[in-house]
Amino acid sequence: MTLHEEFQKxxxxxxxxxxxxxxxxxxxxxxxxxxxxEEKSMTKxxxxxxxxxxxxxxxxxxxxxxxxxxxxLLKIAxxxxxxxxxxxxxxxxxxxxxxxxxxxxxxxxLSSKKVRKVLEREGxxxxxxxx
Amino acid sequence: xxxxxxxIHEGSKINIxxxxxxxxxxxxxxxxxxxxxxxxxxxxxxxxxxxTMIGDHGLIRNRQKLLELKGKNFEHFYELKSKxxxxxxxxxxxxxxxxxxxxxxxxxxKLPVNVYKRIxxxxxxxxxxxT
Numbered sequence: 358m359t360l361h362e363e364f365q366k367x368x369x370x371x372x373x374x375x376x377x378x379x380x381x382x383x384x385x386x387x388x389x390x391x392x393x394x395e396e397k398s399m400t401k402x403x404x405x406x407x408x409x410x411x412x413x414x415x416x417x418x419x420x421x422x423x424x425x426x427x428x429x430l431l432k433i434a435x436x437x438x439x440x441x442x443x444x445x446x447x448x449x450x451x452x453x454x455x456x457x458x459x460x461x462x463x464x465x466x467l468s469s470k471k472v473r474k475v476l477e478r479e480g481x482x483x484x485x486x487x488x
Numbered sequence: 489x490x491x492x493x494x495x496i497h498e499g500s501k502i503n504i505x506x507x508x509x510x511x512x513x514x515x516x517x518x519x520x521x522x523x524x525x526x527x528x529x530x531x532x533x534x535x536x537x538x539x540t541m542i543g544d545h546g547l548i549r550n551r552q553k554l555l556e557l558k559g560k561n562f563e564h565f566y567e568l569k570s571k572x573x574x575x576x577x578x579x580x581x582x583x584x585x586x587x588x589x590x591x592x593x594x595x596x597x598k599l600p601v602n603v604y605k606r607i608x609x610x611x612x613x614x615x616x617x618x619t
Binding site for chain 1 (some may be wrong): 494495496497506508516518521529530532533534536537538540541545548549550552553571
């Protein structure tokens with residue numbers, strides 16, 4: 358077996374694991390944040406200030422802090438003035454949760470009840486969705 | 489001893505390769521993959537996620553995960569950071585390929601400059617010979 362085959366074989370198996378998916382997702386999120394900061398010509402220090410956190414928190418975040426909550430993600434999105442969307446794909450259906458633009462991040466929580474309310478209001482709630 | 493580059497992952501942006509040694513009458517070996525295989529599963533998966541991320545996005549912005557080591561002595565020399573591991577790599581611009589050279593376990597808070605210099609000098613010479 359070549360090194361390529363060996364690497365790809367294990368990768369195919371590992372891609373289905375939580376550890377791989379979390380790491381990849383964190384890398385994707387952080388790359389997105391850095392891209393937006395670059396587009397908005399915002400430094401990490403400015404970002405931390407606007408978000409009301411310490412620069413050390415931003416460093417931790419970019420280092421792949423694993424316990425990133427939906428609330429933290431929402432806080433980041435609102436600070437950067439971008440939309441946060443969560444997609445749960447089962448090949449046939451895509452659920453997208455849109456956060457209303459008037460939501461103030463200080464008050465925002467993403468409890469299952471609130472997610473359900475948003476989905477019901479949008480008319481996209483289905484019993485199969487478990488928040 | 490003969491060295492060869494083998495691509496282990498084809499990304500949509502760049503490919504990731506490893507340097508393998510081919511010994512007469514012995515099977516080929518690769519320091520990076522052999523080292524990674526000896527590490528715990530969780531660490532291996534984190535490196536896999538970083539490799540596929542770089543493959544799909546190119547040389548990512550996050551310097552806490554992929555750091556370009558700049559200086560008069562270095563050219564296209566990178567450090568992949570995945571706690572607690574470090575993987576050194578050289579980017580071959582004309583081939584759009586990041587070649588992983590050597591992996592190690594980072595023990596000290598900061599690696600001595602000599603380590604970087606030694607690795608770069610050793611592998612730059614090998615790569616110049618085979619590319």
